Amino acid sequence: MDPEKVHDMMLSKGVVLGRFAIFRAVTKFLFGYSNPVLRQKILGIDFANPIGLAAGFDKNAQLTRILPFVGFGFEEVGSISGEPCEGNPKPRLWRLPKSKSLVVNYGLKNDGCEAISKRLAHEKFLFPVGTSIAKTNSPDTCELQPGIDDYVKAFKHFTHIGSYFTVNISCPNAYGGQPFTDPLKLEKLLEALDKVHTTKPVFLKFSPDISFKNLHEILELAGRHRVHGFICTNLTKERKNAKIVDLEVPDKGGISGKVVEDLANKMISEIYRKTGRKYLIIGCGGVFTAEDAYKKIRLGASLIQLITGMIFQGPQAISEINVGLVRLLRRDEFGNVSDAVGVDVV
Secondary structure (H helix, E strand, O other), rough: OOOHHHHHHHHHHHHHHHOOHHHHHHHHHOOOOOOOOEEEEOOOOEOOOEEEEEEOOOOOOOOOOHHHHHHHEEEEEEEEEOOOOOOOOOOOEEEEEHEEEEEEOOOOOOOOOHHHHHHOOOOOOOOOOEEEEEOOOHHOOOHHHHOOHHHOOOOOHHOOOOOEEEEOOOOOOOOOOOOOHOHHHHHHHHHHHOOOOOOOOOEEEEEOOOHHHHHHHHHHHHHOOOOEEEEEEEOOOOOOOOOOOOOOOOOOOOOOOOOHHHHHHHHHHHHHHOOOOOOOEEEEOOOOOHHHHHHHHHHOOOOEEEOOHHHHHOOOHHHHHHHHHHHHHOOOOOOOOOOOOOOOOO
């Protein structure tokens, strides 16, 4: 089946499952798992376990009622932009089964900050929900100030909704590319966001394709602004990657999954080496098993996000990863998942 049709079908089923208590209870019975070894309180937020759904799957925040019962410890909705966006033309989602990856070219499809925030305004979330914001995928936001204004509009609509913000500066599939990976432009964006009052932590989401020089510059400027952590990483546009083994790969779109894994792990390790526990690091890219998640944790990630692993492995993968993490932590004599963070970084 067409991957986007499957995605839409799963969204609609998830909405129905979340609507009724009996369906939520059955889902928890089938997929739920908890263990105190996995609990963490980070930046004032309680996480029942470190495995979260990354932004890009639940674009319009339709699954917040069901995902806690699937086994996730948190989720990130969006990315949400200042204006509604239909995204890029179809087809815009492809599977790379041999590479255990997806090619994604949605182009920030979402209903816009006004519609989504209005629907969520009185929602009571059962686990931490992050709101990923990005500039609208439109020629109108390509110039610097309109792009900043678009971010600020989305940011303002979610100051009291959810547990944290992610500022997505790394979508590879939108008009104007990734201008805010440039430190001077990012500084102007963060200056504008600093002026908006919120008590929520703010994270930046990085591209796996930026150089370490660029990364170090961003880390330096982050210290001057309201930035509490980083998500490593978004999709890669690089096609010259040894983990791409499928013969046919679309030219457009960013690549998720195993193709990104090593790039994300190197960035996690580098940020932890440079900053220690000054910032929260969320690892994202190529997580299919408990061993994949544990590697990121030992390199410096306190939390983990995934999408592609769940798509290829099925929804049971979430609790399988959590069960496996408990086994690995006990094997290595860690009392809590936080004790393992960064232990492999010299």
